[in-house]
Amino acid sequence: MAPIRNQTCTGCRMKVPIGTIAVLMRDEDIQLCGSCGRYLYLPPELPPEPLPEPAPKKRRGRPPKVKTAA
Numbered sequence: 001m002a003p004i005r006n007q008t009c010t011g012c013r014m015k016v017p018i019g020t021i022a023v024l025m026r027d028e029d030i031q032l033c034g035s036c037g038r039y040l041y042l043p044p045e046l047p048p049e050p051l052p053e054p055a056p057k058k059r060r061g062r063p064p065k066v067k068t069a070a
């Protein structure tokens, strides 16, 4: 897999179509780089746009902190 940076595949330094990035941002489907064939993904530390994501699915080993019910 290769992360996308500045709309560019870091695996081969080729520009990634914005449509491909949009699909990745919406988490609709996986995308392959048209040049090197790597799986593309958006690195989480670079949020490209503030998308309204109500429930991000993340797997963490730790359970969420339980607050005492008010």
Ligand SMILES: [Zn+2]
Pocket: 002, 009, 010, 011, 012, 013, 014, 033, 034, 035, 036, 037, 038
């Ligand atoms: Zn590539």
